[in-house]
Amino acid sequence: MPTFVYMTRCDGCGHCVDICPSDIMHIDKTTRRAYNIEPNMCWECYSCVKACPQNAIDARGYADFAPLGHSVRVLREPEKGTISWKVKFRNGHEKNFESPIRTTKWGTIPSPAELPPPSEADFKNQELAHEPDALNIDGLPALSPDRLKLGVV
Amino acid sequence: MGLFSRRKTVYVDSDVLVIGGGMAGCGATYEARYWGRDLNIVCVEKANIERSGAVAQGLYAINCYMGMQWDENQPEDHVRYARNDLMGLVREDLGYDIARHVDSSVHKFEEWGLPIMRDPETGRYMREGKWQIMIHGESYKPIVAEAARKAASKVYNRIMVTHLLMDKTKANRVAGAVGFNVRTGDFYVFRAPAVIVAAGGASHIYKPRAVGEGMGRTWYAPWSSASAYALPILAGAKMTQMENRIVLTRFKDGYGPVGAYFLHLKTYTENAYGDEYESNWYENTKELVGDYIDRHPVPTCLRNHAILEEVKAGRGPIRMVTKEAFQDPHKETIGWENFLGMTIGQAVVWASQNVDPKHTNPELTTSEPYVMGSHATCSGAWASGPEDYAPSEYQWGYNRMMTVDGLFGAGDTIGGTAHKFSSGSFAEGRIAAKAAVNYVKDLGKERPQVSEAEYQNLKQVVFQPMENYEVGRNEIVAGTVSPSYLLPISGLQRLEKIMDEYVGGISAHYMTNEPLLTRGLELLGMLKEDLNKLGAEDLHQLQRAWELQHRVLASESVAHHTMFRKETRWPGYYYRGDHMKLDDKDWHCFTLSQYDRESGEWAMEKAPVYHIVD
Helix, strand or coil, rough: CCEEEEECCCCCCCHHHHHHCCCCCCEEECCCCEECCCCCHCCCCHHHHHCCCCEEEEECCCCCCCCCCCCCEEEEEEECCCCEEEEEECCCCCEEEEEECCCCCCCCCCCHHHCCCHHHHHHCCCCCCCCCCCHHHCCCCCCCHEEECCCCC | HHHHHCCCCCECCEEEEEEEEHHHHHHHHHHHHHHCCCEEEEECCCHHHHHHCCCCCCCCECCCCCCHHHHCHHHHHHHHHHHHCCCCCCCHHHHHHHHHHHHHHHHHHHHCCCEECCCCCCECCECCCCCEEEEEEHHHHHHHHHHHHHCCCEEECCEEEEEEEEEECCCCCCEEEEECCCCCCEEEEECCCCEEECCCCCCCCCCCCCCCCCHCCCCCCCCCCCCHHHHHCCCCEECCCCCCCCCCEEEEECCCCCCCHHCCCCEECCCCCCCHHHHHHHHHHHHHHHHHHHHCCCCHHHHHHHHHHHCCCCCCCCCECCCCHCCCCHHHHHHHHHHHCCHHHHHHHHHCCCCCCCCCCCCEEEEEEEEEECCCCCCCECCCCCCCCCCCCCCCCCCCCCCCCCCCCHHHEEECCCCCCCHHHHHHHHHHHHHHHHHHHCCCCCCCCCCCCHHHHHHHHHHHHHHHHHHHHHHHHCCCCCCEEEEEEHHHHHHHHHHHHCCCHHHHHHHCCHHHHHHHHHHHHHHHHHHHHECCCCCHHHHHHHHHHHHCCCCHHHHHHHCCCCCCCCCCCCCEECCCEEEEEEEHEEEEEEECCCCCCEEEEECEEEEECC
């Protein structure tokens, strides 16, 4: 379902241009508003729909196989930590869903540089950052070389 | 240099360069900072790492989690599972390594704020299946990207890396990479002693089932443009198992995932007449692959095979029986949220066609083939294994280093390690980064040198499609047809048609043979020549031009590997009509290739498979 942009809602802010993983949301030079320049390279990932501050972007199912008259609308509220969906069928039926998206405040993940620095010996073993502590088991598992053998099993 | 000689060149020096900011690239960037406190760590991404890579849309499950803290699974168990699913052929040393590090990665995701569902009775993570845990993962990628941004010296968004740079002082050693900024058109020269390729696998190398507007609704992201393979291939790195493409059984048209439906909702499949059909094909499959059909769980390719045969016998479509499970409102919610969390397009298809799985059993289909290294398949670069136990044939230096010095990989890039998925790709990025930091430390003051002649030449090559367009456009009145240049979309459609018809795509029922492959390679050769005449109207089309270049090189590799392996190892993924049976006597091995960029020749060889024996 490629995206499209409502003329009266878009203010040309460019959030969609900045986020689109496929680089297909561009600003139209004449209207100074965003549009989908390449619908057949749209994955319908909704990254632009979620990012639009004006709720100006929607999607219409791929013409190849999606009959008209449906809609899947989304409201992502990062500060509240939720995402809400409204699915509307061609026949008018509706379904609504809401899910959490994050349990911590945005921006609170510490840099690994804030952890105590590794010792010289740590560089030579197989443990990664936060290990073994973050494994929640006694130590990092290991194989011995003699357990790997040629042949069909 | 013609029209573009005034184009600006930006130089970026770093100690560790991470190419691609998806799950593997974010893992690599994070870990590189932990070990390289005073190092310059740079991550470069063609989109925006906030929503890039295969997880851009979100995920509803983490498909690789051991649960060692509750003794649910051990790394050995995961190795046996992946080996069984891939019909015996995986790099067990690498797979074990990912499995032992994946739990600590997942625990950090939860600590960082990813909502992981828990079983209210046991308090453990909610299992979807033996290996999968359920998450509310709409913001999985933004959360992981935040961790990577905190760790990086700098993240460069919107720069498409086109080529790696080699050291001019020592043969077979990497020295950096070049690319261009998709917004400004500046040419970038990245100089770095250690480079980690964490780019994406390959969608859109085979003709997709929808070829109009819907061609973007491929199963794997359309921006996964095979850079994971083309970058190492061009640098002369050996590749493995490139023939091991994957075909997915998915809900029709939207390619919505079936994992939660099978494993958690306990839905099942039937043919058009409501009958169980897999047992119809048991003897047929046994003829082809012997007792691999008796293994549990049944390998994914063999379940595909039964679907393909049943449909060919005239009893399609295959449907998922959802009507029973969806009477439970809790299960119905999970079924829908599963799509909204990771494949929104499937919800749209069902809404548009009035398919409510509570009242209708939805159709399934088998997808076009994909080449990638992180899902239930394992194409990619041949990499050195973990120092503490990998056999000597698998170990020539640092963990996850390819056969080029200083060149590391993770995620879709590294071959032989199926079933790593999002969490395992992140964990593998971490593994590669620690090794890369050790490599940089051991190099000391000795630094590889980029050759100015090499990158100046590449600058010309990279922007050539814009010059081709500028010149050729004056010849014609308007439109897309030019005698002088080829638009990227036209080249892409030719590639997809060649791969589809000659290298085992959907319209050939995934069938190929030596004569077809020979002809396919001839046509791919002509396409490769024509790529010198790609025409790009703007920087966006220049990105599409280089994505196509990467896809074509990866496709050529796929065709050569498919030609080399004279057996049908994975019926249901593809068939060699001239060698229809699995052949453990001659082909219980990995296939390796090496590309010579001067001659354009591919050298093929076999490599041994080591198994955990107990």
